[in-house]
Amino acid sequence: MASIKLQEIAHRYPSSDDYALRTLKQTWGDGGAYALLGPSGCGKTTLLNIISGLVRPSEGRVLFDGVDVTDLSTEQRNIAQVFQFPVVYDTMTVAENLAFPLRNRKLAKQEIDLRVADALAMLGLQHRANDRARSLSADDKQKISLGRGLVRTDVEAILFDEPLTVIDPHLKWQLRTELKKIHQRFQHTMIYVTHDQTEALTFADQVIVMYQGAVVQIGTPQQLFESPEHTFVGRFIGSPGMNVLPCNIEGADAVFAGNRIPLQRVISDTGQRYELGVRPEHIQLSASAGIPLNVTSVEDVGRHKIVRGRVEDTLINTIVNDGVGIPENPRIVFDTDKINLYADDYRVGND
Amino acid sequence: MKVQNNKAWFMVMPVLILVAISAIIPLMTVVNYSVQDSFGNNEFFWVGTEWFQEVLASERFHNALLRTLLFSGIILAIEIPLGIVIALAMPKRGWGVSVCLVLMALPLLIPWNVVGTIWQVFGRVDIGLLGHGLASLGIDYNYTQNNLDAWMTLILMDVWHWTSLVVLLCYSGLVAIPEVYYQAARIDGASRWAVFRFIQLPKIKRVLLIAVLLRFMDSFMIYTEPFVVTGGGPGNITTFLSIDLVQMAVGQFDLGPAAAMSLIYFLIILLLCWIFYTVMTSYDNDEQSSSNKGVQ
Numbered sequence: 001m002a003s004i005k006l007q008e009i010a011h012r013y014p015s016s017d018d019y020a021l022r023t024l025k026q027t028w029g030d031g032g033a034y035a036l037l038g039p040s041g042c043g044k045t046t047l048l049n050i051i052s053g054l055v056r057p058s059e060g061r062v063l064f065d066g067v068d069v070t071d072l073s074t075e076q077r078n079i080a081q082v083f084q085f086p087v088v089y090d091t092m093t094v095a096e097n098l099a100f101p102l103r104n105r106k107l108a109k110q111e112i113d114l115r116v117a118d119a120l121a122m123l124g125l126q127h128r129a130n131d132r133a134r135s136l137s138a139d140d141k142q143k144i145s146l147g148r149g150l151v152r153t154d155v156e157a158i159l160f161d162e163p164l165t166v167i168d169p170h171l172k173w174q175l176r177t178e179l180k181k182i183h184q185r186f187q188h189t190m191i192y193v194t195h196d197q198t199e200a201l202t203f204a205d206q207v208i209v210m211y212q213g214a215v216v217q218i219g220t221p222q223q224l225f226e227s228p229e230h231t232f233v234g235r236f237i238g239s240p241g242m243n244v245l246p247c248n249i250e251g252a253d254a255v256f257a258g259n260r261i262p263l264q265r266v267i268s269d270t271g272q273r274y275e276l277g278v279r280p281e282h283i284q285l286s287a288s289a290g291i292p293l294n295v296t297s298v299e300d301v302g303r304h305k306i307v308r309g310r311v312e313d314t315l316i317n318t319i320v321n322d323g324v325g326i327p328e329n330p331r332i333v334f335d336t337d338k339i340n341l342y343a344d345d346y347r348v349g350n351d
Numbered sequence: 352m353k354v355q356n357n358k359a360w361f362m363v364m365p366v367l368i369l370v371a372i373s374a375i376i377p378l379m380t381v382v383n384y385s386v387q388d389s390f391g392n393n394e395f396f397w398v399g400t401e402w403f404q405e406v407l408a409s410e411r412f413h414n415a416l417l418r419t420l421l422f423s424g425i426i427l428a429i430e431i432p433l434g435i436v437i438a439l440a441m442p443k444r445g446w447g448v449s450v451c452l453v454l455m456a457l458p459l460l461i462p463w464n465v466v467g468t469i470w471q472v473f474g475r476v477d478i479g480l481l482g483h484g485l486a487s488l489g490i491d492y493n494y495t496q497n498n499l500d501a502w503m504t505l506i507l508m509d510v511w512h513w514t515s516l517v518v519l520l521c522y523s524g525l526v527a528i529p530e531v532y533y534q535a536a537r538i539d540g541a542s543r544w545a546v547f548r549f550i551q552l553p554k555i556k557r558v559l560l561i562a563v564l565l566r567f568m569d570s571f572m573i574y575t576e577p578f579v580v581t582g583g584g585p586g587n588i589t590t591f592l593s594i595d596l597v598q599m600a601v602g603q604f605d606l607g608p609a610a611a612m613s614l615i616y617f618l619i620i621l622l623l624c625w626i627f628y629t630v631m632t633s634y635d636n637d638e639q640s641s642s643n644k645g646v647q
Binding site: 054 | 529531532534535537538539540541542545549550553554
């Protein structure tokens with residue numbers, strides 16, 4: 001187990017002019033569970049492959065426990081990685097698959113048998129031990145991929161690259177719980193790449209949100225939800241995402257569509273593009289006060305309703321709890337203490 | 352209502368006619384000859400299975416069959432491993448890919464009789480590069496007189512002509528393997544051999560099966576090239592089944608035995624292909640039954 005430190009890492013693929021990964025400084029503590037969250041093509045997988053050594057960064061160094069491993073090959077790095085699509089060795093049985101990384105590392109046979117039996121029990125695959133790995137279902141195959149990392153003692157960190165993509169929804173939850181358990185038991189450093197916010201938020205202590213090759217926010221799930229540092233984070237996290245309303249600054253107020261919204265502090269307008277960020281959860285519908293909302297649709301998603309509408313040209317989503325009526329000509333009222341202000345997409349701090 | 356169904360016959364008629372002309376009628380002609388004897392004058396006599404018994408009992412047929420089996424065996428033993436090795440060594444991306452593919456495809460584009468002629472001249476001791484070269488090195492090489500030399504020349508020629516096919520098939524199988532398998536193998540610390548044994552070989556198994564079947568059938572039926580190079584000699588040491596068959600049918604005009612022999616020849620190829628196919632796909636069937644077990 002190790003802490004992983006990235007020093008000014010950046011990467012550009014030879015075939016591309018643009019950076020797949022922009023300069024990044026990041027330390028991952030020993031035994032932590034981290035999630036890399038972001039849309040497809042934001043550089044998550046590149047970053048993961050840089051850590052595991054499958055990709056050599058074009059700039060910067062990678063340090064495990066303070067030791068520079070940038071030039072070490074994947075084999076020398078003691079990293080386990082689970083990929084998006086389950087990788088099993090077709091011709092081998094389940095047990096042989098699990099034994100494979102140990103055999104390659106020339107462990108004694110008894111030791112291998114012991115560890116394989118242990119891993120099989122942990123993954124609940126004892127009854128399939130002697131079946132061909134190829135005949136298993138996708139989720140069991142993915143367990144084998146994970147198991148090949150778990151059998152090893154030398155593993156510094158386990159990396160997951162969207163491991164639940166091909167898994168059935170009802171099994172996703174189960175596998176995620178098992179991952180959590182394994183993390184609690186072994187305290188491996190785990191880094192989990194996903195574009196699914198639920199996965200990221202339930203798995204990790206710390207979520208790293210990436211956007212266009214750069215890290216835009218690192219924080220706990222709560223921080224990401226309450227104070228997104230970038231409008232992208234606000235939109236990406238939450239369902240529906242944060243409403244982003246273009247506005248002007250006038251003293252201690254923001255002006256949105258002709259309505260003054262108090263910011264509770266004076267902002268000096270520096271000519272940037274200002275936007276208000278407000279979660280659908282923090283907008284109330286009212287019959288009398290507030291800004292008139294032109295409702296376009298109401299979606300009943302079970303526990304609550306999502307009311308979608310417009311104020312002038314700006315789309316606004318709000319959440320109305322079950323049992324609460326929707327007024328005929330609704331007006332919206334913001335929870336002013338939950339509003340964030342953004343200048344050129346980055347959050348304006350309270351200080 | 353039943354009358355309407357006859358329409359279907361008109362629909363399949365073109366295919367039936369084509370297949371009849373191209374396959375069924377010629378085949379039935381052969382079957383017809385194989386059970387009759389003719390003494391000229393277009394008179395035929397029913398002989399039943401006599402020709403079949405005669406061919407199956409003849410030493411000439413046994414020897415030709417053994418020679419053909421040996422030839423196919425040697426061809427497969429050389430071309431399949433060699434093809435895999437070359438395919439593994441070929442570049443997977445970059446400008447080298449097209450260069451290699453074109454170079455590999457070249458021998459496949461040359462007509463059989465031209466290949467035969469090329470090697471016939473190439474191996475000649477008086478003017479051929481190979482033959483004369485070996486002779487000037489002091490090696491006593493002459494494919495028209497020495498049995499071993501004749502075989503070596505034919506094998507070398509076939510390897511030169513057809514290994515490319517195996518290479519191209521294997522290569523197509525190799526480039527279809529997702530990169531993630533290699534990445535997982537690196538994570539698992541697999542050696543180069545283990546990557547080949549547990550990832551590449553299982554993944555190219557299906558194309559390899561096609562390569563083995565094609566190369567077996569082709570080499571088992573080989574005619575033109577040995578006919579041009581050695582003409583079946585020296586003696587009859589390179590007289591394979593196909594050459595023997597043509598000698599019997601066209602040279603001696605023994606239509607009955609030749610027809611019986613071609614049917615036996617055909618059945619042998621069918622049988623051997625079935626055996627290859629069954630053996631090589633038995634693994635897939637195993638797996639299917641074990642996955643069914645899993646479902647139960």
